[in-house]
Amino acid sequence: MSDAALNRAERAELERLRAQVAQGKGRRGLRWTGSAVLLVLAAVVIVLAGVTVFARNQVLNTDRFVDSVEPLYQDAEVRAAVAARINGAVDEAIDVDALVAEAIDAVQTRGGPEVLDRLAVPLASGIDSFVDKQINAVVYSDQFTELWREATLRAHTAFVSLLRGEGGGPLELRGEDLVLDLGPVVERVKDRMVEAGFALAERIPAVSVTFTIAQSETFAKLRTAAALLDAAAWILPVAGLALLAAGIATAPDRRRGLLIGALCVAGGMLLLSAGLTIGRSAYLAGLGDSVQSQQAAVNVFDTVTRFLKGGAETMTVLALIVALACWLIGPGKAPSAVRRLGAGARNAAARGLAGSGVTFGGFGLAVHRHRRGIEVALAVAGLLWIVLWRHPGVSGVVTVAIVVALLALVVELIGRAAVEAGRGADTPAPRSA
Structure with a gap:
């Protein structure tokens, strides 16, 4: 039946029904728009929440931080960098060439032959080799693992205190550098050399040997940001889940809303993984000449960020599984x-x-x-x-x-x-x- 065959009352009823349908479609479109906005915001906030929780655990949770860096204790590149740093500190504390020259002069003063001067270089080389051997014996021993762990534990505890305005301890902020004092390791190397019969090692004074953990211009501002970080680590996850729930509830079709929300979260986590890859490249490109070993720095970055990277991958897979389940129960x-x-x-x-x-x-x-x-x-x-x-x-x-x-x-x-x-x-x- 065409519209022309309708009487006035029927035409009015038809127009009313058409207006209702159009109004319903308009409201449905508005609901989908609002749902999409909420779901995208939820994905953004959830990604920020993941980064914030990771940062809080690294900055303010000593146990979590120690767990995250524990693989570094056995890392060969990191140990080599530490050994080189300690070796340099020992060389600065003991002038081997001067000590050998002093010993030869003392012997010659008492009637020793002039030919002893020819032994200066091999004697100095032998002492250097001996020192290297003792340092490596400590750094590559099981005892070093415990020393490093204790130093890390003390350092992070001191860092938390530093952020809260308390005393420093073995960890200090020096400009843009976060440095760790390896003095206890040097003391152990000194004791080992003395025990091995190298009495000259007793001349090594108590020194503060620093090892740069990280470099950032933001360290000076971390004390102010620590309280905000602590609060955000609790607020952002709750806010993200609330936005996700609101977006799903607002959607006219909640199954599709959950599907879209899951895909948004998966996309956000994929972007986070890509950001970590880009950040790694930028971090390596920005390393200065003061870094003892480029490979050790790479290993430190990969080890420290592995939980954040793993979390992003885990959330991506979980979101995709939820999206797949929503698709499977759909009408297509x-x-x-x-x-x-x-x-x-x-x-x-x-x-x-x-x-x-x-x-x-x-x-x-x-x-x-x-x-x-x-x-x-x-x-x-x-x-x-x-x-x-x-x-x-x-x-x-x-x-x-x-x-x-x-x-x-x-x-x-x-x-x-x-x-x-x-x-x-x-x-x-x-x-x-």
Whole structure:
């Protein structure tokens, strides 16, 4: 029927309905726009929250910091850089050439031959080799690991105190450099040389040997920022989750809202991973000549940032798994085909169980009635498992997802087997001839 065939009342009703539909579409569009804005903001805040929590753990949590740098204790490049730094400090404290010349002069004063002057170079070289050997014996020993760990622990504790306006200790801010005092390691090298019979090592005074941990112009401002960092590490995660929930709730289709939100979070985490890669290149390009070893600096950066990088990768995979789950339960042709294929396999397996006498009885029927709630509970439990797992990593997230999926499959099989058994019991037996 064309519009021309309508009477006045019918035409008015048609126009009213068209206006309602147009108004509904307009509101739906506004809701999608608001949802998209909230979801993008949520992704940005969640990325910032990850960086902030990582920074807080490194700056204000001594135990977390010690755990993050622990692999450096066994790093060969870092040990070589420390050995070279200590060797330089010992050389500055002991003028080997002057000591050898003094000893030869003393012997010649008492009637020693002039030919002793020819031994000055090999004697100095031998002493240098001896010192190198003793330093390496300490630096490459198990004892060094404990010394380094204790120095790191004291240094970070001092750094936290430094940020809070208290005394320094073994860690100091010197301009833009954050330096660690390796004096205890030098004392151990001195004791070892004395124990080995090199009495001249007793002349080494108590020295402060510094090892540059990092360089940044922002160190001078960290004291002011420490309190803000501490607060932001709690506020930003809550704000990010709240924005994500608000974006999903605002969306006209919450499944699609969750799908879009998950993809936004995954994209944000991928950008964070890319930023870390770019930051690593910029960090290496900005290293000055004062750095003892370029490779040691690379290893330090990779070790310190590994938890942030791992966290970004973990969140990316988790978000993609959530997005995949949202897609699978959607109305499209492809997910519908996947669901039909899975349902067919599930039903065939359930019929096989029922046919073999595994029916689960009333328990199976109860599971079938409440299967959606059970599956939601399994998904929530999986998320809690990941949250409570300190460093799950990509493999941990995939493992949790597989476990949750298998348990959901078991729930479906138990319920479907009970239903198939009930259908079999309701089917009349064929009459015998």
